[in-house]
Amino acid sequence: MTKYNVFVFLFFASIISFVCDAIESDDESSKLHIVYMGSLPKEPSYSPTSHHISLLQQVIDDSDIQNCLVRSYKRSFNGFAAMLNDQQRIKLSGMRGVISVFPSQEYHLKTTRSWDFLGLPQSIKRTKTIESDLVIGVIDGGIWPESESFNDIGLGAIPKKWKGDCAGGRNFSCNKKIIGARFYGFNDDSARDSDFHGTHTSSTAGGREVNGVSFNGLANGTARGGVPNSRIAAYKVCNNQGMCTGQAILSAFDDAIADGVDVITISMGRPGIINFFDDPISIGSFHAMEKGILTVQAAGNDGPSPSTVSSFAPWLFTVAATTIDRQFIDKLILGNGKTFIGTSINIFPSNGTKFPIAVRNAQACSAGGNVTPEKCDCIDKNMVNGKLVLCGASGGEGTAYANGAIGSIINSTDFSCDKASVTDKPSLNLETKDFVHVQSYTNSTKYPVAEILKSEIFHDTNAPRIASFSSRGPNNLVLEIMKPDVSAPGVNILAAVPPQKLYSDVMVKYYLLSGTSMACPHVAGVVAYVRSFHPDWSPAAIKSAIMTTTKPVKKSDDDLAGEFAYGSGNINPQQAIHPGLVYDISKEDYVQMLCNYGYDANKIKQISGDNSSCDGASKRAMVKNINYPAMVIPVRPYNKNFRVKIDRTVTNVGFPNTTYKATLINHNPKIKIMVKPKQLSFRSLNEKQSFVVTVVGGAKLNQTVFSSSLVWSDGTHNVKSPIIVQILPSI
Ligand SMILES: *[C@@H]1O[C@H](CO)[C@@H](O)[C@H](O)[C@H]1NC(C)=O
Ligand SMILES: *[C@@H]1O[C@H](CO)[C@@H](O)[C@H](O)[C@H]1NC(C)=O
Ligand SMILES: *[C@@H]1O[C@H](CO)[C@@H](O)[C@H](O)[C@H]1NC(C)=O
Ligand SMILES: *[C@@H]1O[C@H](CO)[C@@H](O)[C@H](O)[C@H]1NC(C)=O
Ligand SMILES: *[C@@H]1O[C@H](CO)[C@@H](O)[C@H](O)[C@H]1NC(C)=O
Ligand SMILES: *[C@@H]1O[C@H](CO)[C@@H](O)[C@H](O)[C@H]1NC(C)=O
Ligand SMILES: *[C@@H]1O[C@H](CO)[C@@H](O)[C@H](O)[C@H]1NC(C)=O
Ligand SMILES: *[C@@H]1O[C@H](CO)[C@@H](O)[C@H](O)[C@H]1NC(C)=O
Secondary structure, three states, X not given: OOHXXXXXXXXXXXXXXXXXXXXXXXXXXXXXXXXXXXXXXOOOOOOHHHHHHHHHHOOOOOOOHHHHEEEEEOXXXXXXXXXXXHHHHHHHHOOOOOOEEEEOOOOOOOOOHHHHHOOOOOOOOOOHHHHOOOEEEEEEOOEOOOOHHXXXXXXXXXXXXXXXXXXXXXXXXXXXXXXXXEEOOOOOOEOEOOOOHHHHHHHHHHOXXXXXXXXXXXXXXXXOOOOOOOEEEEEEOEOOOOOEOHHHHHHHHHHHHHHOOOEEEEOOOOOOOOOHHHOHHHHHHHHHHHOXXXXXXXXXXXXXXXXXXXXXXXXXXXXXXXXXXXXXXXXEEEOOOOEEEEEOEOOOOOOOOOEEEOXXXXXXXXXXXXXXXXXXXXXXXXXXXXXXXXXXXXXXXXXXHHXXXXXXXXXXXXXXXXXXXXXXXXXXXXXXXXXXXXXHHHHHOOOOEEEEOOXXXXXXXXXXXXXXXXXXXXXXXXXXXXXXXXXXXXXXEEEEEEEEEEOOXXXXXXXXXXXXXXXXXXXXXXXXXXXXXXXXXXXXXXXXXXXXXXXOOEOOOOOOOOHHHHOOOEOOHHHHOOOOEEOOOOHHHHHHHHHHHXXXXXXXXXXXXXXXXXXXXXXXXXXXXXXXXXXXXXXXXXXXXXXXXXXXXXXXXXXXXXXXXXXXXXXXXXOEEEXXXXXEEEXXXXXXXXXXXXXXXXXXXXXXXXXXXXXXXXXXXXXXXXXXXXXXXXX
């Protein structure tokens, strides 16, 4: 090839791209879209690219259309990417052979994508020196001190206030990042993490920035915690068999508070209703609160049924789990060329080779339940060895693998992206209708074969959504206290784990996990972040700042009140440092609430350790007046009208001289809500103003929950609190 040729080629290309750019600039709404067309037709004469071009020609008026085609998908499935405006997109969507047309959103492959998604980019303003004085206490299953996420490069001396100890036991060294370590499990000899959990949560809350991290090539980017300059103290309360005891938990609180941590994160709980003072976490966190330490707890993974949240105390910060915009999907290609999209995190690359599918269908792949061995192919070695198995439900793949199966195709009884989890063989979950397709292909083909491709990342514009597994409110112990309080990313979070060889020798140091356990340390990181700007704020003020500045979560149909799933909403760290007003709660206020709730005055005195006393008789009805940044109003109308008044007080932490006006959003007119006064004027910082919310309703309400939000706004700050009216059944 001569220079001349090259020149001609370049010249030609630039003309063409000019034509495409011209089309694009004619219409500013033109965006890169993906046109998905399903499986590749089998006719040998079929040419995907010419088909794609011919489709484009019908919507784009340009003779050089070939060059407007950004990409043809033609090896494993059929489709293409092209610049399209709305009109072209709609026209294409209606065309024969087109399954879907959707925008190809720009995204950056970043590991803990969750922090960017929350609006806390790496470049965020930080008070580095104050941040490095903060200590996050992680009560969990230990930590892996050698992980890259806990390097101490560039960190200054250990904060002077630190009274903790590096008592990590055998072969455990601290550094200037991990400044404290203790362990409490019986038969344990060190604070070293023996599974994944503690290292994962610690690095999510306070891990350093580590570049080039991925899970076997998936979700590649920079891993980091919410406050990379903070210090970590690890309190291992679970032994190497995964047994975590209340005793160990309470010991850990006892130490952590005294050691001088600034925030505690505890991704643990137990199901069922436990009274405040029968629960080590509630007890420990009450005393942490007294010392100015906020405790963040995971809501639990028992959703989506209502009343499953297992964190009740108003001084705890309870976290639900949401999705982020990064989802994992994978493709199944059958021998007949049909392609199906499923979910799972499958790191096993494929090379085009298709593997046989075990012919008879397994009703379930486990030998358990009422499945007889004759019906379960998986345990018939001859049937499954070297093959992919069809599983009627998830859970039994392991039995199939033990008998030689090389992968599985699973009928998902509850298909959703938040169920995608890391698989240990090529495997994916399919919607039932697709699973049936695969079954009938298998039934009707002599040698059925299929290939499962490695997972791909899909940019989910419908995020954040509440994870189905996330435990829901209402709070069955104290109905008036909204639980969970907030939500944070907890689906497929990549964070550090103890290094180990998995899946035939892949060395894994960062791993994807889902759960409210993963959401909890995100909030702990943000608590530390807010504290680094406002070191003098009380735990309740920090919590209020985070709750009243949240971003909305997309409501799912199966939740009565979205707030009982996601609390105030998804955390918004950048705004949380500028809340404008806070709903503060002092220790005395909590004590008064406990009095009203009916706790014995002498016991309360003993718990609080001071002169706090219950003035007068306990008034259960006054519990609602605790200055919580959310209002839940349980009413039993008995077919009569109800009228409930709630008192609240806000403290000005925004502009010294300012006026806030009240508005209600998402308000259902069947319930009347009045706020008095409607306007609050402040003349100085830290000034307090009180208001009364009156809720009035009548009989014949055909709904059990009505939710809306009160927003106080001064034009700059919008201080938002949910108001949830819960209609209780008549007794
Ligand atoms: C300490 O633990 C690390 C990590 O497991 C290991 O590589 C090292 O050999 C251990 N050292 C001793 C002395 O046991
Ligand atoms: C991760 O991304 C970087 C740049 O974005 C790239 O250089 C690197 O090869 C990627 N690593 C993997 C394992 O994909
Ligand atoms: C593809 O992978 C399979 C199984 O790992 C292997 O047997 C086969 O040789 C590979 N084929 C090619 C073309 O690399
Ligand atoms: C697949 O799951 C659906 C529920 O989603 C169930 O009704 C059906 O029986 C399952 N199919 C098999 C073969 O187990
Ligand atoms: C496939 O065959 C199995 C019996 O081997 C039967 O239970 C199943 O309903 C068939 N499925 C379809 C979709 O044909
Ligand atoms: C408790 O009250 C007694 C008598 O009213 C007083 O002398 C004492 O200083 C108080 N103690 C505290 C800790 O406030
Ligand atoms: C406070 O604001 C009001 C109204 O904007 C203004 O009249 C007044 O001078 C301000 N006071 C101070 C001390 O800035
Ligand atoms: C309640 O009744 C209204 C009409 O008065 C209707 O629009 C609404 O769907 C009903 N809600 C429920 C949960 O039945």
